[in-house]
Amino acid sequence: MMSLQLASQLKSELFSRYSLVPSEQWLNEFLSNSRNPSHPLPALTSTAHFRLLSTDFTTTLSTRQGKVLPAKVSDVHTKELILQIDIPVQVLDIQDTSTSKWSQIEAIERVERGEEIRGREVIRNVPGINDDDDADGGDQGQVTGSSSRPSATSSTNASGNSKKGSTGPHKVLLQDAAGTKAWAFETSRIERITIVNSNPPVPGATATQTVVEGMQIGCKFVLRRGTKVRRGLIMMTPANTTVMGGKVEAWDKKWREGRKARLHQELERENSG
Incomplete structure (x- = not known):
């Protein structure tokens, strides 16, 4: 009886x-x-909320x-719909509409080479140069225009632009609990929606040095009541979109590994x- 009462209370909370309604099976497994x-x-x-953010x-x-x-959320023939309730969704894809596809490919390749951008110069971190404390205040291990194999340090010092992430506007492919998919457009800047080009794995790098930054695939949103859908496109604003965070590790890994190839295909x- 206590377990049923607790499950009911947790579901209500x-x-x-x-705005999440977990299935009875998930709730029972979580409590057990x-x-x-x-x-x-x-x-x-x-x-429970934290655990749900990493699930499908x-x-x-x-x-x-x-x-x-x-x-009819994706029906381009429907002039306008208004969501009548708060709806939790998850991210399956994200596209930066403000930057050319070729520029995005180049940014990915800079990170793959361990380069970073400073003004109009391409700066590459070179292992073994000025590895000691920088007592004289000079630059540490950086050369312009040369080539080297990236080190674990360069894995964490990738492109400054890439670390900042894209500023959008973005198109995001969303999916609800029933599996229905729909594209959404960021009509006003939503801070947590961004693409950060992750660094490729580097031999010897620790888990903290290879952590992926920015929003990840499987991230969870709540589309608030009153959100407008126009011609099959959900209109996202900071007022109607709550970014809860989270990710699905396998989805994000597959998306990042295939992103450059998809951009080339497009x-x-x-x-x-």
Whole structure:
């Protein structure tokens, strides 16, 4: 009885605080695997929320309360729709519409080479130069226009532009708990929506040196009630889009590994057309 009551309370808290309705199966598994389900409800709710952000919403959220996208959300013939409830979604793809595809390919390749951008100069970090403390205040291990194999240090000092991330506007492919997909457009800048070109794995680098920055695939949003959908495109603004964070590791890895190839393919299609 206590377990059923706790599950009901936790479900209610996740709904009221985060607009998430977990499936009964996920909720029961979470509680049965919790080390200490007797923790205060707020702490248990935060833990459940954190775990949900790394899952596939199509397998962990319930659709019984109708918190899904309208059937005609992607219909370009529908002039306008307005979402009537808050809807949790996950990111399957993100595109930077403000930068040419070729420029994005070049940015990816700079990171692959361990380069960084400073003004109009290409700066490459070279291992073994000025590795000691920089007592005289000079530049550490940087040369212009030369070639070298990137070190673990260069893995964390990749392109300054790439570390900042894209500023958009972006197009984002979203998916709800029922599996319905729809493209969304960032009509006003949303700070946490950005693409950061991750550094390639470097031999000897630690986990903290290879961490991926920026928004990742599988990131979770909540589209707020009143969000407009025009001609099959969801209009995202800071006021109607809550970025909860999270990721699905396998999705993000596959997306990053294939991004340059996809950009090349899109360029070829545009040129052939």
